[in-house]
Amino acid sequence: MTRYILRRLAISFGVLFVGSFLLYIMVINSGDPLEDLRQSTANNRDVLIDGRIETMGLDLPWYERYWGWLTGVAGCFYGACDLGTDRSGTDVLSMLQQSASATLRLVTIATFAAIIIGIIVGILTAIRQYSGFDYVVTFLTFLFFSLPVFWAAVLLKEYGAIRYNDWIADPQISVIQAVIAGVVLGFILQGIMGGHIKRRLFTGGATAVFVIVALLYFTYVGWWRSPALGPVIVILVSAAFAVGLTALITGLGNKRVLYSTLTTVGVGAILYFALQPILAEPNWWLLLGLLVSAVVVGLIVGYFWGGYSRGQAMAMSAVTAVFMAAMTFTDHLVYAWGGFLELKPRPISTIGASTPNFQGDFWETTLDWGTQLLLPSILLTLISVATYSRYTRSSMLETMNQDYVRTARSKGLSERTVITKHAFRNALIPITTIIALDFAALIGGAVITETVFGWKGMGAMFKEGLEHVDPNPVMAFFLVTGTAAVIMNLVADLAYASLDPRIRR
Template identity: 45%
Template sequence: MIGFVLRRIGVSVLILIAASFVMFNLVAISTDPLEDLRQSSLPNKQQLIQARIQLAHLDVPAPVRWAMWLGGVAKCLIPFANQCDLGVSFHGAPVTQLLPTAMGSTVQMVTASLVLAILFGLMTGILSAIRENSGFDSSFTVISLFLFSLPSFLAAAMLKSFVAIGYNNFLQDPVIPIWVSLVIGVVMGVIVQAVVGGDARRRLIAFGINFVITSGLLIYMSASGWFLTPAIGPVALPIISIAMAVGLVALLAGLHQRRALLTGGIVAVIGIITYFSIQGLLDRATPLLIVVLAVVAIVVGLAVGYFVGGDDRKQNMRIGAILAFLISLLILIDRFMQSFPGYMYDTNGRPVATVGSGTPGYDPNNMWRSGLDVFFHLVLPTLSLLAISFAQYTRYSRAGMIEVMGQDYVRTARAKGMPERVVVVRHAFRNVLIPITTLVATDLGALLGGAIITEYIFAIPGMGQLFQMSLGPGDIYPVMGYFLVIAVMAITFNFLADLSYAALDPRVRVR
């Protein structure tokens, strides 16, 4: 394994060097970095031209400038030397100072959209495969194909017009008519009964329960003013925590596993008690404290699963850790929602932003309101990028699951009398992840490419905007900084994908 890793690192470095040489020279040949100054009517035009030539070493041939730039990149590998040199822009700003600021928004958008696309795409694709040729399958096939063919700029424009402006207007008088609540309840009921499947009686029960719950919640939220003062609350959070415990145990172990149920119940009770006991602490929370609390929650979940033990201790530990993380995330979401009225006041009642990655000069000295500001600025760009990837994961996971469910080992597992849950989760799902792993590595490049257009439409000062504003005038060093970050991320994700194959497929062995 060590030899494989070292070989891959060596090959990756050679690929990175060769690609940087091609990129540097293409930009140098295809652009004129002095064009804007030559067309200028300023009296000191010649002095400005000479200053730019000296600043960017434009009097040196492009291959030699690339070698000089590569030497500066090599200094970045020296630990604690603080000598990293990626060049300077035409405005005299070091690229090492431009990149961290630009990377923040882009990494947040791409990471969130990638994770959400994988989660929702896998769930939808697997459900479509299990309910093959059903109404649910046909509906999401049409939706995924529509999203796949939707250009990113059009998705961004539609989100700005219909979601941001529409929701901000709705918050001025957040009342949902009863007939709209009933229609939404009917739609959700139809979707859920299609997912549940079974005979007509089972579908009708699923439709009725979901219709009542969805319509009732919407009517209650509208009548109580929940949209202006949202919160999960001390009543709903325990109910949701217990429901998540039951659902997670049913998915991973089965409700007949008493020790798994005991693990889920204990972790849920600990999470509910924690919710009521740390509210005062969360008022003074910092990002570091949140991370520490999340780690502690996962450790507690692992400990509960370990001490409950049983025939499958690892499974109980897995259930405890996942459930502890989900309940922690639920508590975190509730705390952010409690801060929404204050943020609503700070934004004059229009919280969903359409431009920028944050409100200029906004510093509420409150982690929760600052987090809401980042969320409402990046939620629409993230959804825009999500539309690019969601369809791919849905179609790949659906096709992979249909193929796997027809394999001999799946039929053998069913013939042994294993529950369908075990067949899908333990036998089929793991093999579906193998092609998805490759897709994740390649999809990263598509997301980063889409980020250029998305950041332009939403006026986000990220990596895409840095690349676009630098490439036009031929400002080569910021362009190479963008290339370096993107290339390293792509190579790293492909490397991790190769390592993941051995963990997912026992037949793959690295010698």
């Protein structure tokens, strides 16, 4: 395996070298970097031209300029990274650090959200093949996949930001609007749950009534501008998650795992109240430490409760602990929403990665950061969900028709065990390839998204470099995206060996 990894790394370095060489040649021959100064009528035009020639090294042969860039990149391996400067003399490495942090923040969130949603939807549509739910999801996925990014971004800005900001100033939901929302959601949920006609009517009717009552109640008490979850909701939702996770993975018959996850929720409930003073004004390092502590607590609880299912109990208790930590984090964010609206009356922004000169506490600043991230993340997630759900559905259908799946059913195993332990694991192999490639592709695809939403990320740096015929910012973009593609491909290959031991040979 070590020899294989080293061989792949050597090939990857060769691919990156050839790619960087071709891209550098294409960029420096794509136009005239002095065009704007040649057309200038300024008295010091010649001085400006000479200054730019010196800054960009235009008086040197192209191979010397490329070699200088290549040696600067090689310095990254021993702590002397030098990516040069752009045409104005700004250090490209500092530009890259700022741009990459914005883009990777956007792409990482969108990728993980798309993976989770897409795989879950794909599994459900495979299990419910040719049902009404399957047809609706198929239609929506093809719709999302074919949406032009710039057009979908404009729609999100109009309905997800501008009109929402108008509504949140005086949030009112009429009875007719609540009824329409309840009927639509009830219809969708009954299609997802399926079953005989009585079960569908009960599911749809109960959902519709609940949604109508909830929307009217929230409007009456002014919840939209001063929301709160509270400990009861946090604990109940976390307990429901623990029960659902146990039912999905091991089945509720495994009492040790069930008691382990519920005990984790109980410990989390105690810590919810104990940590209130600390969480009043935390920082990210403190939250990271608390998250790690939550995982450790879950592992310990699973270890003592697990018995013969110790491994499963520890893993699922850790997942439950992470979920409850996320619910606690969300509870504090929701509680801070009212104060955030006072500082920023139009909360959902359409341009930029942050609000200039925003002054608020930790939770209000986090809300500002999140609302800026919301629309572009939704856009990238919708596009990727279509791909993941289609590939997951196709892979699951192919796997579920294999002989070993039929054998598992004939042995009397439950359908949950057949799907989660036999079909899904093998169906993950082609999905792993898509995930690996999509992460690197999203960084490149974020160029359009960042342009529409005014993000100063890698897309803006790449676009400005091309417009100005400035190779160093473009090469910095290539360095990140190319390296990401290579690393993710290597990770995918290693994941193949983990998922299917036959590939290790």
